[in-house]
Amino acid sequence: MQKYLYLIILSFFVTSCYTYQRKKQVTLPPETGQDSKKKAVDEKIASAQLSNAPTEVQNMNSKVVNQQQLVPINIQNELQPTKNYKIKVDNRSYKIIVDKWEGDTLVAHQLHRPEAILKFNKNQINAESIAEKRFSKPLSDIITILVYGGIGVGIYMLLR
Numbered sequence: 001m002q003k004y005l006y007l008i009i010l011s012f013f014v015t016s017c018y019t020y021q022r023k024k025q026v027t028l029p030p031e032t033g034q035d036s037k038k039k040a041v042d043e044k045i046a047s048a049q050l051s052n053a054p055t056e057v058q059n060m061n062s063k064v065v066n067q068q069q070l071v072p073i074n075i076q077n078e079l080q081p082t083k084n085y086k087i088k089v090d091n092r093s094y095k096i097i098v099d100k101w102e103g104d105t106l107v108a109h110q111l112h113r114p115e116a117i118l119k120f121n122k123n124q125i126n127a128e129s130i131a132e133k134r135f136s137k138p139l140s141d142i143i144t145i146l147v148y149g150g151i152g153v154g155i156y157m158l159l160r
Contacts, residue, residue: 084133
C-alpha cells in the first residue's frame with residue numbers, strides 16, 4: 001500500500017497543468033452588400049456550368065467554393081519575446097523561449113538550456129505547427145478532482 005502511495009505522490013510532481021496549444025485560426029467574415037450578391041451569382045453560374053462536367057471536377061470545385069478564407073499567419077507577430085513555444089523547423093521540433101527578432105531572424109534559446117542560442121529564419125519555421133505554452137483548465141480540474149478523491153479515500157482508509 002505504501003509503495004502505491006509513493007507512486008501516486010510522485011506522479012503528481014511529474015504532472016503539469018501547462019500544455020502546448022495551437023492558436024485558433026482566424027477566418028475572414030463573410031462579405032456583405034453587393035460583393036456577396038455578385039459572388040453568389042458567380043457561384044450559381046459556375047455550378048450551372050459544372051453540371052455538364054464530370055463529377056470529380058464538380059466535387060473539387062464545390063470544395064474550393066465552400067472553404068472559408070483563412071487569414072495568413074504572420075510569424076513575427078505570433079512569436080512574442082519571453083514566451084514559451086513549441087515550433088517545427090525543417091521537420092525537427094524545438095521547445096524554445098523567444099529572445100528577440102533581428103530582422104527576419106528569430107533569436108531564441110532552448111527550454112532548460114539558456115546557453116544554447118538558436119537562430120531561425122522566419123521562412124524556415126512551419127507556421128501551422130506553432131504551439132504556445134498555456135495553462136490548461138480542463139487538465140487542472142481533472143488533477144484537482146483526483147487529488148480530492150485521493151484525500152477522501154485516504155480519510156476513509158484511516159477511519160475504517
